[in-house]
Amino acid sequence: MYQQQQPRPVFRVVTSAGEAEEHLRVIRQAMERSTKHSTLSGLSGIIVGLLALAGCLATQMFIKDAPNPDWKFAFTGLWTGIMLLCFVTDFLFTKRRAARVGKTAFSPLGKHLARAAAPGFVAGAAMTLFYVLHPEMLGSYLYGVWMLCYAASLLSVGMFSVREVSALGWAFLAAGALTLLIPPDFVFGPRAMMALTFGGFHIAYGAWMGYRYGW
Numbered sequence: 001m002y003q004q005q006q007p008r009p010v011f012r013v014v015t016s017a018g019e020a021e022e023h024l025r026v027i028r029q030a031m032e033r034s035t036k037h038s039t040l041s042g043l044s045g046i047i048v049g050l051l052a053l054a055g056c057l058a059t060q061m062f063i064k065d066a067p068n069p070d071w072k073f074a075f076t077g078l079w080t081g082i083m084l085l086c087f088v089t090d091f092l093f094t095k096r097r098a099a100r101v102g103k104t105a106f107s108p109l110g111k112h113l114a115r116a117a118a119p120g121f122v123a124g125a126a127m128t129l130f131y132v133l134h135p136e137m138l139g140s141y142l143y144g145v146w147m148l149c150y151a152a153s154l155l156s157v158g159m160f161s162v163r164e165v166s167a168l169g170w171a172f173l174a175a176g177a178l179t180l181l182i183p184p185d186f187v188f189g190p191r192a193m194m195a196l197t198f199g200g201f202h203i204a205y206g207a208w209m210g211y212r213y214g215w
Helices: 019-034 041-064 069-100 108-131 133-159 162-178 191-212
Strands: none
Touching: 019 133, 041 191, 069 108, 069 133, 108 133, 133 162, 133 191, 162 191
């Protein structure tokens, strides 16, 4: 008598920690390949770095750093504008890069990375607002706080991206901690560290990413 074959299960239960770890490794590798070939743009990093250097130069020439309360709105307004330009630049080049490989900028992975980066940026915005309310308490050390918040975002994104993103995050973390220890009147003070990190680090990162993954 013919016996009907049982259908194969669609899902299989993971029975060991090693097997679950292997599945996570495969998923991460797939996400890394997707990021490599869709969202990374070396040119974006270079332009962001140049914008940061322009912000440092404008601060040096036209705006007095904190803790002078008279300049707090001009100072935060300038750097808010720089940040928005950086976001627009990164979005446009991400969209351009994604179109080249037949993907979209708002892929599920892209949305996941945005959620991972969000807490660090929200923390940076909160500390900027705190500076506006109490400029004498943070002063030019706000630069170091920005570096640490940005490092938190990069390290969160780096968990799902290529290792260069994590390396940049660790570099910002170390530089931010160092900036908080530098006397404000030191020859290589917090503003110079801002130029080195948001300017120099981004340009070096963008050049490397462009060389390795494409522009």
